[in-house]
Amino acid sequence: MANNSGNMARSFLQVASTEEVAPSLRVVQIEGLVILKIIKHCKEFSPALVTGQLLGLDVGSVLEVTNCFPFPIREEDEEIEADGANYQLEMMRCLREVNVDNNTVGWYQSTLLGSFQTVELIETFMNYQENIRRCVCIIYDPSRSNQGVLALKALKLSDAFMELYRSNNFTGEKLRERNLSWVDIFEEIPIKVSNSALISAFMTELEADSPITQCDYDRLQLSTNPFMERNVEFLIECMDELSMEQQKFQFYYRNLSRQQAQQQAWLQKRRSENMARKAAGEDPLPEEDPSNPIFKPIPEPSRLDSFLITNQIANFCNQINGVSGQSFNRLYLMKALQDS
Amino acid sequence: MAASEHTALQFTPVLSSSSLLAKVHPLVIFNICDCYVRRPDQAERVIGTLLGSVLPDGTVDIRNSYAVPHNESSDQVALDIDYHHNMLLSHQKVNPKEAIVGWYSTGLGVTGGSALIHEFYSREVPNPIHLTVDTGFRNGEGTIKAYVSVNLSLGDCQLAVQFQEIPVDFRMVEAEQVGFDILKTPMVDKIPSDLEGMEASMQRLLALIDDVHKYVDDVVEGHTASDSSIGRFISETVASLPKLLPSAFDKLVNDNLQDHLLLLYLSSITRTQLSLAEKLNTAAQIL
Numbered sequence: 001m002a003n004n005s006g007n008m009a010r011s012f013l014q015v016a017s018t019e020e021v022a023p024s025l026r027v028v029q030i031e032g033l034v035i036l037k038i039i040k041h042c043k044e045f046s047p048a049l050v051t052g053q054l055l056g057l058d059v060g061s062v063l064e065v066t067n068c069f070p071f072p073i074r075e076e077d078e079e080i081e082a083d084g085a086n087y088q089l090e091m092m093r094c095l096r097e098v099n100v101d102n103n104t105v106g107w108y109q110s111t112l113l114g115s116f117q118t119v120e121l122i123e124t125f126m127n128y129q130e131n132i133r134r135c136v137c138i139i140y141d142p143s144r145s146n147q148g149v150l151a152l153k154a155l156k157l158s159d160a161f162m163e164l165y166r167s168n169n170f171t172g173e174k175l176r177e178r179n180l181s182w183v184d185i186f187e188e189i190p191i192k193v194s195n196s197a198l199i200s201a202f203m204t205e206l207e208a209d210s211p212i213t214q215c216d217y218d219r220l221q222l223s224t225n226p227f228m229e230r231n232v233e234f235l236i237e238c239m240d241e242l243s244m245e246q247q248k249f250q251f252y253y254r255n256l257s258r259q260q261a262q263q264q265a266w267l268q269k270r271r272s273e274n275m276a277r278k279a280a281g282e283d284p285l286p287e288e289d290p291s292n293p294i295f296k297p298i299p300e301p302s303r304l305d306s307f308l309i310t311n312q313i314a315n316f317c318n319q320i321n322g323v324s325g326q327s328f329n330r331l332y333l334m335k336a337l338q339d340s
Numbered sequence: 341m342a343a344s345e346h347t348a349l350q351f352t353p354v355l356s357s358s359s360l361l362a363k364v365h366p367l368v369i370f371n372i373c374d375c376y377v378r379r380p381d382q383a384e385r386v387i388g389t390l391l392g393s394v395l396p397d398g399t400v401d402i403r404n405s406y407a408v409p410h411n412e413s414s415d416q417v418a419l420d421i422d423y424h425h426n427m428l429l430s431h432q433k434v435n436p437k438e439a440i441v442g443w444y445s446t447g448l449g450v451t452g453g454s455a456l457i458h459e460f461y462s463r464e465v466p467n468p469i470h471l472t473v474d475t476g477f478r479n480g481e482g483t484i485k486a487y488v489s490v491n492l493s494l495g496d497c498q499l500a501v502q503f504q505e506i507p508v509d510f511r512m513v514e515a516e517q518v519g520f521d522i523l524k525t526p527m528v529d530k531i532p533s534d535l536e537g538m539e540a541s542m543q544r545l546l547a548l549i550d551d552v553h554k555y556v557d558d559v560v561e562g563h564t565a566s567d568s569s570i571g572r573f574i575s576e577t578v579a580s581l582p583k584l585l586p587s588a589f590d591k592l593v594n595d596n597l598q599d600h601l602l603l604l605y606l607s608s609i610t611r612t613q614l615s616l617a618e619k620l621n622t623a624a625q626i627l
Contacts, residue, residue, distance in 0.1 A: 031374075032370060033367075033370040033371065033374050036366060036367045036370055037367060040365070040367055040403070040404075041434075044435065067374075070434045070435075071434070072433040072434045073434075087430060087433060090426060090430055091430050094406075094423060094426055094427050094430065097409055097420075097423060098375060098378065098406075098407045098409060099378040099379070099380060100378060196373065196374070196377050198373045198376065198377060198475060199369075199370055199373045199374070202369055202373060228603060232603070232606075235607075235610065239610070242617070246617065310614050310617075310618060313610060313614060314611065314614060316607075317607035317608075317610055317611050320603055320604070320606075320607045321604060321607055324600040324601075324603055324604050327596070327600050328597070328600060329542070331593055331596055331597060331600075333542065334593065335589075335593050
């Protein structure tokens with residue numbers, strides 16, 4: 001009897017000790033309520049950037065987001081730090097009382113024209129990752145929604161990148177080892193929208209019956225010029241930053257090669273000295289001299305910034321592509337109307 | 341000979357109901373439905389506070405809401421007032437402009453307990469709006485009604501409170517309109533991309549034009565009675581297309597096309613440049 005329970009206890013222990021392999025996150029399921037809340041919050045405060053917390057459940061390969069609440073805008077950082085934490089606790093407690101899922105699964109933030117890839121984003125991710133196993137960041141772009149597109153994206157840091165970031169080592173060799181390039185930093189996760197049946201029933205009813213009000217004229221607007229202009233402006237700024245980063249690299253390489261030339265020269269001198277000494281019968285001096293400043297390794301600049309900037313630029317280009325495509329459609333439509 | 345024999349039932353209208361209108365954002369309905377679905381098992385209905393603002397012309401703009409836990413028995417209603425104040429403070433930290441404008445409850449009619457709750461809310465706000473959302477679909481459809489309370493008094497003593505209905509209007513901001521399609525169905529597999537959205541809008545426009553076309557055809561053939569105001573409207577719309585020489589119009593369109601093509605070209609070059617630069621950066625080896 002004791003033996004049996006011993007066996008069972010052991011097998012239970014075995015089961016408990018085997019690490020469960022978490023299935024990778026394949027899709028983020030958001031409720032319509034959350035989307036509306038995010039839209040409302042970001043739109044009210046645009047162009048200021050706002051953030052908020054996402055609550056939900058982590059089920060297998062699907063991350064369900066069922067509710068969210070916004071963060072107040074912090075002006076000074078000093079005494080509001082404690083306030084911010086209090087606010088969060090208070091909100092979570094109150095929401096718990098009405099049976100809302102109390103689990104933090106990530107956060108959302110609004111962005112301006114897609115310029116959200118910053119170091120702060122990565123830092124926030126790392127902070128969250130310490131506490132929660134899987135977290136996601138939802139980015140909403142209110143300026144693009146004025147163009148008639150629901151600009152909502154779910155992002156996650158890729159695992160390979162996270163490990164690299166923890167070791168804080170961004171040299172070229174390490175990156176080549178892991179075959180990591182700038183596309184691998186952020187992973188975009190597809191979003192599914194779900195709604196309870198009650199809400200669908202209400203919405204179907206509330207929707208205006210006549211197709212006239214159904215048509216969303218915003219999308220058919222011809223003027224995209226201001227949007228494109230700002231996009232291209234941002235693109236130009238980012239290119240400037242990228243070229244600065246590249247200059248840093250050039251500088252580093254030049255320094256490195258100069259240092260190596262110096263090292264070679266010093267080595268030559270040492271060798272000739274040693275030969276002279278051998279001829280004189282004395283001990284040869286060591287061929288290395290760690291105290292000599294020319295042997296000090298120059299730190300290689302981190303490539304993190306250039307990766308982020310590259311990501312940013314790619315984003316802008318994508319946006320330009322998307323809007324241009326839409327504009328083509330509209331122009332051809334106009335043409336057809338005019339012809340008829 | 342007491343004068344009290346002639347006291348009549350007086351209605352003292354608080355506000356002329358013709359000017360009071362409630363505008364409700366769809367977020368509020370979503371919130372209410374969500375709270376209803378998550379209510380604790382023994383509760384029949386959900387009660388909560390409505391937040392928003394009162395516009396200068398008197399309409400009440402209801403923008404946000406939150407549920408308040410309550411206990412209800414046959415003759416008593418207990419509302420968790422602390423919770424209500426805490427949530428209000430938290431919400432106001434984010435958006436100081438949102439104030440209490442009323443309260444909501446699920447269920448069709450207005451019950452006796454509601455009068456008590458309404459009195460509580462009228463202590464907070466001068467003229468609270470009571471919104472009922474029928475989640476039970478008792479009339480075969482989900483009815484949403486808003487009420488304002490009106491005091492019924494007999495001479496000096498107050499007899500009862502009558503709830504008068506006011507019209508409700510649903511407002512939707514443009515950005516919400518875009519996402520509205522995906523909010524209707526229970527499950528959508530992915531958020532539609534730009535081009536798909538364009539396609540949907542264009543199809544809708546096409547449907548509209550088809551309808552108008554059919555109408556005109558019908559009138560010409562005599563199937564439907566002609567309505568001169570509609571006819572005038574249609575002719576105005578068609579005339580509003582700017583009259584340009586075909587060559588000028590072509591030039592306009594082509595110029596625009598060329599601009600966009602240029603932008604596309606620039607962005608493709610930038611991307612190529614990026615991949616080149618990245619190869620150079622990580623592939624460079626000194627030793």
